[in-house]
Amino acid sequence: MRKFHQVAAACAISAIMLSGSVLAQNAAAPKKEETGKDIAFNRVKGNCLACHGMPTVPDAESTGLYGPPLIAMSARYPDKAKLRAQIWDATAFNPASSMIPFGKHGVLTEQEIDKVTDFVYGL
Amino acid sequence: MKQQLIMKLLAGMAGLGIALGAATAHASPEADRQEFIKYYTSKYPDVKLEDYVYGALAFDADSKAQYDAIMEFPPFEADIEKGRKMWETPFKNGKTYASCLPNGGKQIAGNYPMFDDAKGKVVTLQDAINDCRTTNGEEAFKINDMKTMGVLTAYMRTLSDGMLMNIKVEGPKAMAAYEDGKKTFFTRKGQLNFACANCHVQNAGTRLRSELISPAVGHAVHWPVFRGGDSLVTLQQRYDGCFKQVRAVPPAQGGTTMNNLEYFHSALSNGMPMKASVFRK
Numbered sequence: 198m199r200k201f202h203q204v205a206a207a208c209a210i211s212a213i214m215l216s217g218s219v220l221a222q223n224a225a226a227p228k229k230e231e232t233g234k235d236i237a238f239n240r241v242k243g244n245c246l247a248c249h250g251m252p253t254v255p256d257a258e259s260t261g262l263y264g265p266p267l268i269a270m271s272a273r274y275p276d277k278a279k280l281r282a283q284i285w286d287a288t289a290f291n292p293a294s295s296m297i298p299f300g301k302h303g304v305l306t307e308q309e310i311d312k313v314t315d316f317v318y319g320l
Numbered sequence: 321m322k323q324q325l326i327m328k329l330l331a332g333m334a335g336l337g338i339a340l341g342a343a344t345a346h347a348s349p350e351a352d353r354q355e356f357i358k359y360y361t362s363k364y365p366d367v368k369l370e371d372y373v374y375g376a377l378a379f380d381a382d383s384k385a386q387y388d389a390i391m392e393f394p395p396f397e398a399d400i401e402k403g404r405k406m407w408e409t410p411f412k413n414g415k416t417y418a419s420c421l422p423n424g425g426k427q428i429a430g431n432y433p434m435f436d437d438a439k440g441k442v443v444t445l446q447d448a449i450n451d452c453r454t455t456n457g458e459e460a461f462k463i464n465d466m467k468t469m470g471v472l473t474a475y476m477r478t479l480s481d482g483m484l485m486n487i488k489v490e491g492p493k494a495m496a497a498y499e500d501g502k503k504t505f506f507t508r509k510g511q512l513n514f515a516c517a518n519c520h521v522q523n524a525g526t527r528l529r530s531e532l533i534s535p536a537v538g539h540a541v542h543w544p545v546f547r548g549g550d551s552l553v554t555l556q557q558r559y560d561g562c563f564k565q566v567r568a569v570p571p572a573q574g575g576t577t578m579n580n581l582e583y584f585h586s587a588l589s590n591g592m593p594m595k596a597s598v599f600r601k
Contacts, residue, residue: 247529259530263523288513295518302511 233316236309243305243313248296253320263295270320281314349489349498349587353537356521356588360535364525372538373592375600379525379532383601390599395549396474400597403475406468411456417476420452429480430541430594433487433583435494442497442579446473446554463556463574466544470552474544477596485541485594487587501584504577505536510568519562540586541593545600553600555582 237243238257245251248263274280283290285300299305305313347355361369364379371378377387394400407425410416418424422431432445443451446469450460461469489498505516516536519528524535543555553561556573559581563570571577 261528261530262526263528293522295514295522297512297514302513304511 231309231312233312233314236305237313237316242309243299245313245317251320267317267320271318274318277314277318280318281310284310284314284317349487349584350590352502353588353590356535356537359521360524360537367525369537370592372535373541373589373595375534375538375542376532378534378538383532387599390549394546394597394599396546396552396597396599399471399546399550399552400475400478403471403473406472407475411453411458413456415456417449417452420455421448425476426479427483429477429596430483430485431487433579433586435489435491435497435583437491437493440493441576442583444556444574444579444582445477446574447579449473449476464554464560466552466554466557470544470554470557473554474552474597477543477594480594481596483594485586485589485592487583487590489583489587497580498584498587500577501580501582504581505584510563510566512566512568514566516562536585537588538592540582540589542595542598544597546597547600549599552597 231239231242234254237245240247245267246257246260248261250260250262250266251257252266252268270280271277274283283296286298287294287296288298288301297304299313300307300310357369360372361367367378374384374387377384407417422428429445432448433442435441436443446461446463449469449472450463454460461472463469489495508515508518519533520536520539523533526533540555543558544552545558547553556578559578560570560573
């Protein structure tokens, strides 16, 4: 029953992997007030984990590697406004950046960006 | 030095359409292909170029082993068989696909998309199949109908297994179509602001969440794919998915933008062997 095994394997593989839309997923919008972390983790909002590891956050799992790990941010960005600007539009600093211009393209609201900046600053 | 063209193109994606045009005006398709290959192979010297036909699997031995196991007894054989019946069933006038396609429809998939000088536009293999249908009094299939066109090509393209991709870009009109496809490939789009190249060039071999990203060289040879083993996806259907993923409105399948994209994108795989159909997760 080799064939059955192969089919079963195929199903198992597709079940554990994300089936395609790694960036734009249709999760239901949570109702309660979102924290910066919620927004950063939410796949239809920040989805920062698609590209960044967060080594100091234990539940930051299956993170991607497009961007560098976010760690020791307050030391590396003494100027918080600079950090916010990177999140608002990364292409302003690196035209070839593959980071989403969250503010410029209205992916996140100004208030959401403030919250995410605070969260990331604390990493 | 060597990587200048691609770096310029990536930087050009910031929105300077002009930079793009300026950087590429004189590049021949073969020079482009070589430039892409250099870009990937200097970043990943250990991955063999001939393995790029496996897409992301070329970068992950475990997934490749799973793929090999599944391909021994493909779970989508019944669909290929359905496609074979469609292929062999004569039209109402008694003619067959084999009688109206070049070379009986064998060893031809690697010639498509081709630039048709008489029509003045790019023609995909799907277009050629539809021409065959309408010439013989049948209705054209919808290009994005996986149940008809998809299933038919899942079998039909196996008749070209082993043929080397052989896209020709000859003459100024063909070149313009090719350049248009290249522009689509390098232009950022959607709310999330990605060009195809941001993922499949700049980040090929890198993980986006848990997805390993495939290189564009080798992309076009193995269609359709069966995702999860049973869900048939044609090449332009996959483009459609990638457009939606970055929250862009996908151009119509079978339209000029998609066909020109497929023309450019297929030329990047020139010289690589065709293989239909394959498993993808």
